Amino acid sequence: MKIIIAPDSFKGSLDAIGVAAAIEKGIKAAFSTAETVLLPIGDGGEGTMETLVAATGGKIKEMVVRGPLNNPVEAAYGILGDGKTCVIEMASASGLHLISEEELSPLKATTFGTGELIRQALDDGFTSFIIGIGGSATNDGGAGMLQALGLKILDDSGESLGLGGGELHKASTLDFGNFDKRISKSRFIIASDVQNPLTGPEGASHIFGPQKGASSEEVELLDRNLAKWADEILKATGIALHDRPGAGAAGGIGGAFQAFFPAEMKRGVDVVLDYIKLDEHLKGADLVITGEGRVDHQTAFGKTPLGVAQRAAGKNVPTIILAGSVGKGTEVLHEFGVVSIHSIINKPMTLQESMENASELLEYSAEQIVRAYFFHHIHEKGRLFV
Structure with missing residues (x-):
C-alpha cells in the first residue's frame, strides 16, 4: 500500500x-x-519557499529589508538544491502578517522590500527566479518593488514619488535610466492563482483592498490611483494592464511583473507540484x-x-x-x-x-x-x- x-x-x-x-x-x-x-x-503563498527548499535540499538566506510600512523587517529568500534557482515569497518582505490589524494602511504599504530581495539575489548571481506573490499587505501596483530596483517614478515637478498606493495619482514620468539591467537577462516564474485585472469592480483594490484595511472611500481612491498608474505604464511600455488578467494579483504587483519583467505567470500550486515531482511519486500509489x-x-x-x-x-x-x-x-x-x-x-x-x-x-x-x-x-x- x-x-x-x-x-x-x-x-x-x-x-x-x-x-x-x-x-x-x-x-x-x-x-x-x-x-x-x-x-x-503550498500554492504560491506563505510557506512555498520553505516547501521548495526542503523538497530540493536547498538553503535559506536571511536579510533585513524594508517592511510594508517602510520599517526594517527580517526577510529571506530560498536557494533550491540546484544552486541556481532563487525562490522569493513577497509576503516575507511585504506580507499582511507583518502588520498588526491596528496598523493596516494600504495607502502607505509598499512592496519596496520585495524589490530589495530581488536586488540582493541578483547581486548574488541568480538569474532564475520563482516568486510567490500571495499574502501581501500592499496595493501599490508593484511601484515600490520597481523603485527598489532603480526605476524612477516622477511627478509633474520631476520629484520622485513617495512609497505606497496613495502616491500613484502623482505619477507622471517613468525614468528607466537606472532600472536594473540584469532583470532583462533573467527568467521569472510568478506563482499566483489570481486572475483579477488591475482596476475596476473586479480589480485589486475592490476585491482585496478591504482585507488589507481599506475603507470604502480608500478602495475607490486606490482604484483611481491604480488606473493612473496603469495609464503611465501604457505610455511608457505600450502594455495595457487595466483589464489584463492577473495584473491585480497582490495589490497589482502581478501587473508590474507582466509589464517590466521577462515573466511567466503560473498557477502557484502547479509550480510547486512540478518541483516536488508529484507526477513521479504518483506511480504505483x-x-x-x-x-x-x-x-x-x-x-x-x-x-x-x-x-x-x-x-x-x-x-x-x-x-x-x-x-x-x-x-x-x-x-x-x-x-x-x-x-x-x-x-x-x-x-x-x-x-x-x-x-x-x-x-x-x-x-x-x-x-x-x-x-x-x-x-x-x-x-x-x-x-x-x-
Missing part, C-alpha cells in the same frame, strides 16, 4: 510539514507497513491525502487540494481531503477526482481548541479514514491486510 501525503498548511496552527507528519502518524497507526510519501506543499485549514467553494479556484487532486486524477489515483472546517460549495471538487472531504473536528470545540489540537485531530482522522477506505483489504482471518 502506497499513500501520498501532500497537504498545505493549516494556517495559524500547523505548517505543511507538521500537517503531513500528523497524517502519516495516523496512517501508520492503522497500517504500520504502509509506504507513505510525504510531500508538504493507491491513495492521495491532501488538505488545508478550510475547504470551501474557493478551493476549486486553484488552491492546493484542487491542484493535487487534478494531478492524481490524471494518474487514476483517488484523493481524500482533510480540513479544519468544510464550507459550502465543495461538491464541485468531486469532479476533479476527490473521493471525499472530511473535517477533522470530531466533537464540539472552539476554533482555538481545534487549532491547538490540530495535530492530534489530524492523526485521529487520518487513521479512521484509511481504515474505512481500505476496508476491502480485510484478510479472511479478520485482520487488515496490507
Whole structure:
C-alpha cells in the first residue's frame, strides 16, 4: 500500500510539514507497513519557499529589508538544491502578517522590500527566479518593488514619488535610466492563482483592498490611483494592464511583473507540484491525502487540494481531503477526482481548541479514514491486510 501525503498548511496552527507528519502518524497507526510519501506543499503563498527548499535540499538566506510600512523587517529568500534557482515569497518582505490589524494602511504599504530581495539575489548571481506573490499587505501596483530596483517614478515637478498606493495619482514620468539591467537577462516564474485585472469592480483594490484595511472611500481612491498608474505604464511600455488578467494579483504587483519583467505567470500550486515531482511519486500509489485549514467553494479556484487532486486524477489515483472546517460549495471538487472531504473536528470545540489540537485531530482522522477506505483489504482471518 502506497499513500501520498501532500497537504498545505493549516494556517495559524500547523505548517505543511507538521500537517503531513500528523497524517502519516495516523496512517501508520492503522497500517504500520504502509509506504507513505510525504510531500508538504503550498500554492504560491506563505510557506512555498520553505516547501521548495526542503523538497530540493536547498538553503535559506536571511536579510533585513524594508517592511510594508517602510520599517526594517527580517526577510529571506530560498536557494533550491540546484544552486541556481532563487525562490522569493513577497509576503516575507511585504506580507499582511507583518502588520498588526491596528496598523493596516494600504495607502502607505509598499512592496519596496520585495524589490530589495530581488536586488540582493541578483547581486548574488541568480538569474532564475520563482516568486510567490500571495499574502501581501500592499496595493501599490508593484511601484515600490520597481523603485527598489532603480526605476524612477516622477511627478509633474520631476520629484520622485513617495512609497505606497496613495502616491500613484502623482505619477507622471517613468525614468528607466537606472532600472536594473540584469532583470532583462533573467527568467521569472510568478506563482499566483489570481486572475483579477488591475482596476475596476473586479480589480485589486475592490476585491482585496478591504482585507488589507481599506475603507470604502480608500478602495475607490486606490482604484483611481491604480488606473493612473496603469495609464503611465501604457505610455511608457505600450502594455495595457487595466483589464489584463492577473495584473491585480497582490495589490497589482502581478501587473508590474507582466509589464517590466521577462515573466511567466503560473498557477502557484502547479509550480510547486512540478518541483516536488508529484507526477513521479504518483506511480504505483493507491491513495492521495491532501488538505488545508478550510475547504470551501474557493478551493476549486486553484488552491492546493484542487491542484493535487487534478494531478492524481490524471494518474487514476483517488484523493481524500482533510480540513479544519468544510464550507459550502465543495461538491464541485468531486469532479476533479476527490473521493471525499472530511473535517477533522470530531466533537464540539472552539476554533482555538481545534487549532491547538490540530495535530492530534489530524492523526485521529487520518487513521479512521484509511481504515474505512481500505476496508476491502480485510484478510479472511479478520485482520487488515496490507
